[in-house]
Amino acid sequence: MISPLMPTYKRADLAFERGEGAWLYASDGRRFLDFAAGIATSSIGHAHPALVRAISEQAARVIHVSNLFRIPQAEKLAERLVANTFADSVFFCNSGAEANEGMVKMARRAQFLAGHPERTDIICMDGAFHGRTLAMLSATGNPKYLEGFGTPVAGFKHVPFNDIEAVRAAITPQTAAIMLEPIQGESGIKVADPAYLRALRALCDETGVLLALDEVQTGVGRTGRLFAHQWAGITPDVMSTAKGLGGGFPIGAILATKAVAVGMTPGTHGTTFGGNPLACAAANAVLDVILAPGFLDQVCERAALLDTLLDAVVADAPEIFDQRRGLGLLIGLRCVPPVGDVQDAAQDAGLLCVTAGDNVLRLVPPLTVTETECRDAVACLARATAALKDRANIKTVLEPTP
Numbered sequence: 001m002i003s004p005l006m007p008t009y010k011r012a013d014l015a016f017e018r019g020e021g022a023w024l025y026a027s028d029g030r031r032f033l034d035f036a037a038g039i040a041t042s043s044i045g046h047a048h049p050a051l052v053r054a055i056s057e058q059a060a061r062v063i064h065v066s067n068l069f070r071i072p073q074a075e076k077l078a079e080r081l082v083a084n085t086f087a088d089s090v091f092f093c094n095s096g097a098e099a100n101e102g103m104v105k106m107a108r109r110a111q112f113l114a115g116h117p118e119r120t121d122i123i124c125m126d127g128a129f130h131g132r133t134l135a136m137l138s139a140t141g142n143p144k145y146l147e148g149f150g151t152p153v154a155g156f157k158h159v160p161f162n163d164i165e166a167v168r169a170a171i172t173p174q175t176a177a178i179m180l181e182p183i184q185g186e187s188g189i190k191v192a193d194p195a196y197l198r199a200l201r202a203l204c205d206e207t208g209v210l211l212a213l214d215e216v217q218t219g220v221g222r223t224g225r226l227f228a229h230q231w232a233g234i235t236p237d238v239m240s241t242a243k244g245l246g247g248g249f250p251i252g253a254i255l256a257t258k259a260v261a262v263g264m265t266p267g268t269h270g271t272t273f274g275g276n277p278l279a280c281a282a283a284n285a286v287l288d289v290i291l292a293p294g295f296l297d298q299v300c301e302r303a304a305l306l307d308t309l310l311d312a313v314v315a316d317a318p319e320i321f322d323q324r325r326g327l328g329l330l331i332g333l334r335c336v337p338p339v340g341d342v343q344d345a346a347q348d349a350g351l352l353c354v355t356a357g358d359n360v361l362r363l364v365p366p367l368t369v370t371e372t373e374c375r376d377a378v379a380c381l382a383r384a385t386a387a388l389k390d391r392a393n394i395k396t397v398l399e400p401t402p
């Protein structure tokens with residue numbers, strides 16, 4: 001027997017009736033603090049009045065017209081992204097994987113038009129996650145995700161993360177771009193050293209290789225800057241983003257410098273749904289919140305509070321937590337017992353979290369989370385920790401830190 005809904009996810013036995021801000025209300029009457037946020041996607045919380053209004057009003061006017069016509073909502077969104085980033089031009093699509101696919105196409109096309117058709121290889125990082133399409137499976141490189149899906153797409157090679165010499169050694173005359181996440185999300189909230197990002201920028205400038213950043217998860221305010229690379233004081237040549245951009249409405253974007261975007265003339269790339277009036281109305285409403293003066297400072301304040309509170313939880317429970325990592329509101333707690341057990345205990349205590357690789361519990365609240373909600377979430381986690389400690393024997397997958 002197979003379920004009508006294809007079983008590609010191991011789902012928790014919970015369904016939600018409604019949400020409000022950082023809270024989700026389950027159909028069984030329970031309510032949860034949502035530090036999963038639809039995997040770092042519900043960036044301005046559930047049922048944000050401005051987002052609800054923007055979507056409702058746009059849906060009542062026109063949802064979709066295709067890219068055969070001008071779309072003022074998309075023009076406005078692109079202008080705002082250009083005004084607030086390194087980019088000169090933006091392409092809208094529907095998801096993170098699709099944005100990454102387009103980013104790789106753009107990098108190759110830019111090299112082609114610069115007189116380097118041989119430059120097609122993309123250097124990626126061990127532990128990367130770039131999505132589930134055929135080419136992005138190869139960019140991700142994880143054998144677990146590739147198994148059974150045929151010959152990997154050619155042109156992607158992998159080097160250790162945070163190792164500049166490994167990248168330098170991997171560059172050949174065929175290299176088009178270096179592609180990486182400023183913080184590896186799915187593989188365990190691993191932060192790229194700012195000095196490493198600056199060295200990558202310099203290496204790219206020196207060799208004519210393009211720097212392509214995957215900010216699908218780290219973008220749109222998640223780390224307390226509009227995009228995470230800004231913390232390192234560098235700019236990429238091309239960048240993807242998606243998750244938080246629509247506040248839960250599906251939209252992705254590829255942001256590029258003029259030098260990269262110049263090859264993307266009519267007919268070179270396309271999408272039926274991408275950048276439609278409804279998606280762009282949603283993303284504009286999200287940007288209204290995130291670009292408001294002081295909002296990103298508030299994200300940094302919430303992050304600093306959570307860091308302090310979580311450090312205390314980690315220090316109190318070395319048999320449960322090994323380490324806190326992350327930046328801004330992209331937080332990882334490396335667990336000692338299997339992370340799934342910690343996630344379940346947190347859920348029983350009223351807190352929803354996501355897991356990540358490396359036995360990491362991922363906390364990614366809406367960026368609009370309040371100070372009280374941060375304190376409440378940490379209290380839930382402390383209760384979960386106490387419940388786990390009370391168990392006769394805690395399973396251990398990691399040795400606790402001595």
Ligand SMILES: *Cc1c(COP(=O)(O)O)cnc(C)c1O
Nearest residue numbers: 095096097129130131185216217
């Ligand atoms: C989630 C994610 C993707 C894939 O995005 P989808 O919208 O699921 O296709 C790609 N890259 C990173 C860094 C992600 O976190």
